[in-house]
Amino acid sequence: MMDNKASHKCATCPTRHKTEWRDLTIQELAVVEQAKHAREYVPGEVLFHQGDNSDGVYCVQEGLVGARYIDVDGHSVLLRLSSAGTTVGYRAFLAKQPHGSSAEVLSPSFICFIEGAALSRLLVSNPQVGERFLEHVVKDIGDTENLYARSLTSSIKARFLHAIMVFYKQQGYRDESGNPTVKLPLKRSDIAEMIGAQPESISRLVRSLQTEGLMQFEGRKVFISNMDAVLLELGVTM
Amino acid sequence: MMDNKASHKCATCPTRHKTEWRDLTIQELAVVEQAKHAREYVPGEVLFHQGDNSDGVYCVQEGLVGARYIDVDGHSVLLRLSSAGTTVGYRAFLAKQPHGSSAEVLSPSFICFIEGAALSRLLVSNPQVGERFLEHVVKDIGDTENLYARSLTSSIKARFLHAIMVFYKQQGYRDESGNPTVKLPLKRSDIAEMIGAQPESISRLVRSLQTEGLMQFEGRKVFISNMDAVLLELGVTM
DNA sequence: CGTCTGGTTGATCTAGATCAACAGGAGTGG
DNA sequence: CCACTCCTGTTGATCTAGATCAACCAGACG
Numbered sequence: 001m002m003d004n005k006a007s008h009k010c011a012t013c014p015t016r017h018k019t020e021w022r023d024l025t026i027q028e029l030a031v032v033e034q035a036k037h038a039r040e041y042v043p044g045e046v047l048f049h050q051g052d053n054s055d056g057v058y059c060v061q062e063g064l065v066g067a068r069y070i071d072v073d074g075h076s077v078l079l080r081l082s083s084a085g086t087t088v089g090y091r092a093f094l095a096k097q098p099h100g101s102s103a104e105v106l107s108p109s110f111i112c113f114i115e116g117a118a119l120s121r122l123l124v125s126n127p128q129v130g131e132r133f134l135e136h137v138v139k140d141i142g143d144t145e146n147l148y149a150r151s152l153t154s155s156i157k158a159r160f161l162h163a164i165m166v167f168y169k170q171q172g173y174r175d176e177s178g179n180p181t182v183k184l185p186l187k188r189s190d191i192a193e194m195i196g197a198q199p200e201s202i203s204r205l206v207r208s209l210q211t212e213g214l215m216q217f218e219g220r221k222v223f224i225s226n227m228d229a230v231l232l233e234l235g236v237t238m
Numbered sequence: 239m240m241d242n243k244a245s246h247k248c249a250t251c252p253t254r255h256k257t258e259w260r261d262l263t264i265q266e267l268a269v270v271e272q273a274k275h276a277r278e279y280v281p282g283e284v285l286f287h288q289g290d291n292s293d294g295v296y297c298v299q300e301g302l303v304g305a306r307y308i309d310v311d312g313h314s315v316l317l318r319l320s321s322a323g324t325t326v327g328y329r330a331f332l333a334k335q336p337h338g339s340s341a342e343v344l345s346p347s348f349i350c351f352i353e354g355a356a357l358s359r360l361l362v363s364n365p366q367v368g369e370r371f372l373e374h375v376v377k378d379i380g381d382t383e384n385l386y387a388r389s390l391t392s393s394i395k396a397r398f399l400h401a402i403m404v405f406y407k408q409q410g411y412r413d414e415s416g417n418p419t420v421k422l423p424l425k426r427s428d429i430a431e432m433i434g435a436q437p438e439s440i441s442r443l444v445r446s447l448q449t450e451g452l453m454q455f456e457g458r459k460v461f462i463s464n465m466d467a468v469l470l471e472l473g474v475t476m
Numbered sequence: 477c478g479t480c481t482g483g484t485t486g487a488t489c490t491a492g493a494t495c496a497a498c499a500g501g502a503g504t505g506g
Numbered sequence: 507c508c509a510c511t512c513c514t515g516t517t518g519a520t521c522t523a524g525a526t527c528a529a530c531c532a533g534a535c536g
Binding site for chain 3: 507508509510511512513514515516517518519520521522523524525526527528529530531532533534535536
Binding site: 069071072073075077079091094095097100101130134135137138140141142144145147148149150151152153154195196234235 | 307309310311313315317329332333335338339368372373375376378379380382383385386387388389390391392433434472473
């Protein structure tokens with residue numbers, strides 16, 4: 001799954017064009033290269049904990065990382081998922097504040113840590129980097145507001161369907177017989193934590209979606225058998 | 239309520255120290271002064287609509303403005319309130335994107351509009367301005383994530399109590415007899431839209447909070463008669 | 477006066493939580 | 507190789523927070 005990990009260079013990183021480093025010069029890239037520590041991570045590993053101080057940022061080259069927030073009563077929520085090409089933990093770094101949530105590796109990943117000192121230098125030397133981060137935070141807040149509004153107005157069913165469609169848009173494909181298909185990257189209980197439900201409710205929902213004929217489930221594989229009906233349920237445009 | 243509106247100057251603005259303009263030079267302040275259009279607004283007026291392009295930012299000098307988001311199914315949600323000293327609509331401007339929500343005046347307000355062109359110039363001439371906006375967006379996303387997590391994990395009752403406590407922390411006072419008191423700045427249905435409830439549920443909640451002895455309500459006035467119990471219900475630290 | 481808006485109350489219904497049991501791997505260790 | 511435990515997921519029975527529908531009331535206001 002993971003190839004020649006030791007020899008990864010930013011200059012040849014396949015996901016760099018998606019990142020905040022996309023328009024660095026060769027020299028600047030060398031700075032990042034010096035300040036970076038890359039390695040594989042297995043599910044369950046934690047990049048940083050809620051409340052930790054930030055000492056740099058993490059760049060997901062491959063895999064999936066979740067932002068988990070634990071509230072005062074111990075309730076856990078998955079706020080956001082970050083996949084390949086996404087920088088994680090940048091917000092606390094920019095704001096010089098403790099991390100508001102922890103970052104947990106959810107699937108086998110290859111991740112580069114970039115030291116804060118180098119990043120600080122980059123931010124002053126190349127204003128484009130700051131702009132990229134601004135873009136990122138603006139996108140994040142937009143996403144979060146959408147989810148928030150959705151959580152206030154729509155049912156668990158709608159939120160579950162929406163989550164599946166988001167996964168489908170990212171990683172969906174058509175199987176041999178042409179059916180729209182996704183492999184869910186999370187276990188049921190994590191999906192439940194994303195949409196604010198109990199795992200039992202997800203189970204029941206899965207069953208009723210199958211009998212309704214909207215989608216079929218095989219473990220983590222989802223076959224969307226009636227796409228029109230799904231989109232209709234979500235208000236067409238999503 | 240509103241005093242000598244016509245003569246308001248940024249230089250003497252009582253809330254400037256809270257804003258992104260807090261560390262401008264006199265010259266820079268003059269630039270803002272030139273590019274600003276100040277006036278009173280009455281409840282119901284809309285500063286901009288969701289989907290509009292941004293042509294500047296609004297600085298709330300007095301009053302209250304709500305960010306209202308309407309989703310694809312027509313559900314309305316109050317995402318955020320902005321009171322005196324808060325800049326509104328800056329996100330769309332910075333991101334050069336359409337506004338993600340509309341801004342609606344909720345109580346009699348005095349608001350300055352600042353033209354985008356001038357702001358753009360300021361942003362390049364004084365890097366501190368950009369930093370202030372970055373701080374602002376980071377604070378906003380933190381707030382939103384908190385609300386989001388809360389919406390996924392806690393009951394309407396807890397969310398309602400939390401909202402009241404937020405108002406209390408901002409504008410609370412002690413009445414003649416020393417009771418912690420707040421005047422709610424919103425009508426019931428708007429409060430309902432903030433926490434994702436129906437107005438009827440708010441009514442019933444109000445009644446049960448009174449019989450429980452947690453708080454007493456008189457129209458929009460709230461007397462928090464048992465603060466300890468309220469804090470306990472919210473997990474003490476909030 | 478009628479009409480509107482904001483708020484309250486009642487009766488009813490249901491989505492989803494909760495509690496509890498159970499089933500199928502996947503290790504792990506003797 | 508079997509016994510045991512851990513983990514993920516499923517199902518059943520029950521309960522309840524909160525939505526929904528409908529009526530109603532008090533001010534405000536032209």
